[in-house]
Amino acid sequence: MTLDGGRVRPAVLLWVVLAPLATLPYLLAISRPPPARAFSGAFFFQDDYQQYLSFVEQASRGATLFVNKYDPRPHEPFLLNLTWWASGVLARPLGHDPRLGSLVLGAAALLGLLLAAERFLRQGGLSGAPLTWALALFATGGGLGWLRTWMGAPPSQVPDVGMCIFPWTLVIGAGGHGLVGTALLLAGLERYLAWRAGGARWPWIVCAALLGITRPWDLLVFVAVVAGFSARDLTAGRIAQALAPALELIWLLPVALYNVLVWYGHPAFNVYTGAQNEVPMPPLAEFAAALGPAALLAVIGRGPGRVLPAGRLAAWGTAAVATALLVVRLPFTAQLANALGALLLLWAGLALPARGLPWAMLGLCPTSILLLWQIFNPPPVWFPPQDYERATLRLARECRAGDMVLGPVDPSLIIAGRTACGALLGHRVATPDLERRIEEARRFYSADTPTAWRRQLLERLAPAFVLLPRGRGEWIGGSGYTPVVLLPSLEVYRAPGRG
Secondary structure (H helix, E strand, O other): EEEOOEEEEEHHHHHHHHHHHHHHHHHHHHHHOOOOOOOOOOOOHHHHHHHHHHHHHHHOOOOOEEEEOOOOOOOOOOOOOHHHHHHHHHHHHHHOOOOOOOOHHHHHHHHHHHHHHHHHHHOOOOOOOHHHHHHHHHHHHHOOOHHHHHHHOOHOOHHHHHHOOOHHHHHHHHHHHHHHHHHHHHHHHHHHHHOOHHHHHHHHHHHHHHHOOOOOOHHHHHHHHHHHHHHHHHHOOHHHHHHHHHHHHHHHHHHHHHHHHHHHHHHOOOOOOHHOOOOOOOOHHHHHHHHHHHHHHHHHHOOHHHHOOHHHHHHHHHHHHHHHHHHHOOHHHHHHHHHHHHHHHHHHHOOOOHHHHHHHHHHHHHHHHHHHHHHOOHHHHOOEEEEHHHHHHHHHHHHOOOOOEEEOHHHHHHHHHHHEEEOOOOOOOOOOHHHHHHHHHHHHHOOOOHHHHHHHHHHHOOOOOOEEEEOOOOOOHHHHHHEEEEEEEEEEEEEOOOO
């Protein structure tokens, strides 16, 4: 892990500094949550995180292919995802806790991301101190999110705070899933550049294939960047060089076909490409505040790396993803933003002269410092009630694969992420017929709803377990459900015949 002369690689040096900073708040939150609270495993994007854990939990029990635990319709395991499988494998020696498996994978994936970025920057001609500063810029850079937050803008409307645009947000907010995906994207593009210069072809194809079963949306980004470079070759009259990547991309057709079958054809997973996955985009002015500082540095920079293939590829990739966010109107368009900040910061690092890199890193890191401060000082509201944790630990002993829980969204998400049970009402995207499920839950928990209607719903949905507010379970005994655990704010009931 050293360079010539015995010096530590910049990626390893930065990892030694950043990995503890990113991991320690999570360990503290697990071991020392606020009174009467518990840590779900995430500070940001908690619903998405619990959805990821629902797959990690399956892998911790030995699964390689996954089911959608929010879909009560029986279906065979079909989804393959490299990151969730690896997190589950890592969770097995850690008490089968999906949170810990994801945390360990995230720390390892951060090193992979930094190594991929370092190799990319080397392709752009950087070495020595400029390489280290450019990599630090890549790892900690952001936009004006700190200023917009201070001015009172809602975090969901501030892209470099409320979206996983820049690498540091992936490090502390999205965990291993986002980090592995971005690392594979950058490694594939770097190996693609090496292949164009006469290197081997299989490394970049393998990286792209693994990307397709890790974060499929970024496979589209990869293909777009490669296709853009081929178009440049075509317009310059280099026909053979333009056609070569297109022919090599044929090797990715099996992965592409599999993704089409999963995300468009499979009834348990096609909700991810449907209207439920449409996330409102922040205003254009907020994107300008988030991306503008780094983009300005990249545009005005006159460093030698900007005219090398790596600099041109980073610039084209940034433009392609930014254009897609503005022009493409698909439900999953927001997911394309995950690669945008990484490509932009690489472009800026290669465009700036060496003397400007330390100042650029210092100027673009305040938002990352803000996010780090937030996870070291999380408010109690970021921690679910302790009764959710107690119910989850009890159901971890009771649940069997295929069991479904009927309960409010928040505890249901945690139960689906940490036990073998699924949830009838859970993740906003993964739950089929979400609006109907929300209305059923509203009526089920309304004090004005007749007992007969509730019992009919139980007969139709046949949940293995039901969550009720404390003191509200007097009626359910007539349906044959028996208490599992009675907590200060929550009661858990078991279906008939499951003694």
